[in-house]
Amino acid sequence: VEIIRVENVKKIYRMGDNEVKALDGVSLVVEEGEFLIVMGPSGSGKTTLLHLMGCLDKPTEGEIYIAATAVSKLNDSQLAKIRNKMIGFVFQQFNLLPRLTALENVELPMIYAGVPKAVRRKKAKELLELVGLGDRLHHRPTQLSGGQMQRVAIARALANDPMVLLADEPTGNLDSKSGEEILKIFSELNERGQTIVIVTHDPEVAKHGDRIVRMRDGKIVSEEVNVHA
Numbered sequence: 042v043e044i045i046r047v048e049n050v051k052k053i054y055r056m057g058d059n060e061v062k063a064l065d066g067v068s069l070v071v072e073e074g075e076f077l078i079v080m081g082p083s084g085s086g087k088t089t090l091l092h093l094m095g096c097l098d099k100p101t102e103g104e105i106y107i108a109a110t111a112v113s114k115l116n117d118s119q120l121a122k123i124r125n126k127m128i129g130f131v132f133q134q135f136n137l138l139p140r141l142t143a144l145e146n147v148e149l150p151m152i153y154a155g156v157p158k159a160v161r162r163k164k165a166k167e168l169l170e171l172v173g174l175g176d177r178l179h180h181r182p183t184q185l186s187g188g189q190m191q192r193v194a195i196a197r198a199l200a201n202d203p204m205v206l207l208a209d210e211p212t213g214n215l216d217s218k219s220g221e222e223i224l225k226i227f228s229e230l231n232e233r234g235q236t237i238v239i240v241t242h243d244p245e246v247a248k249h250g251d252r253i254v255r256m257r258d259g260k261i262v263s264e265e266v267n268v269h270a
């Protein structure tokens with residue numbers, strides 16, 4: 042089953058008279074249940090591709106299908122709905138709200154989705170227990186380590202049972218031990234059936250995926266199945 046289809050996508054950023062071609066004809070299918078790594082050097086277009094797959098932005102040319110729905114046909118509020126209900130984002134900088142506790146951060150996407158309070162409390166607690174933070178429910182981000190903050194972010198990303206988790210350099214701000222723990226969580230989630238896409242420049246991260254797509258200058262230049270994962 043196809044979760045996301047990227048079809049001959051170009052993305053051009055225009056700033057005054059300058060143009061940057063961030064994506065130059067990218068095609069890619071994300072299959073249900075896979076753990077896909079998009080690898081490439083800085084500036085190769087990874088973040089742009091991830092943002093397009095997550096409906097944070099639209100392509101200049103080409104089409105993206107999320108669960109067979111063409112993204113170009115959707116208005117902003119429909120896109121926001123897809124983002125909140127079908128996509129889970131994990132960022133390098135965690136992007137937690139500093140004044141909220143771990144539990145409240147995880148509840149937030151469920152508030153937007155209209156989930157009743159008792160239900161979202163219970164779900165947030167279960168998700169934090171799943172990522173090993175059952176004893177940190179009422180801590181605020183500043184009271185947590187980087188690895189713990191990223192675990193809260195993963196729990197938040199899972200709150201509305203997304204079709205796919207999209208992660209942008211999720212270990213980029215972590216020491217190698219915390220980074221390994223985060224990658225172990227992604228692997229366990231994937232073993233339970235969660236579809237995952239990680240973009241990274243780091244070959245150590247790429248080892249954990251079961252398919253690796255390599256980008257350079259806005260294009261996919263190679264693709265391989267990871268037999269060791």
Ligand code: ADP
Pocket residue numbers: 054055056061062063081082083084085086087088089090
């Ligand atoms: P990567 O994630 O591989 O580092 P990006 O997708 O962030 O690559 O960037 C690809 C290219 O597009 C780079 O040249 C970058 O400078 C440019 N770019 C990315 N975002 C923007 C933006 N919002 N405005 C202008 N140029 C951008």
Ligand code: ADP
Pocket residue numbers: 088097130132133134136209
């Ligand atoms: P980078 O990859 O360049 O370090 P991030 O991936 O952290 O940056 O965030 C990139 C952009 O995504 C931000 O400019 C922000 O506008 C947007 N963004 C971040 N979090 C969310 C979210 N939860 N929902 C929608 N958009 C978001």
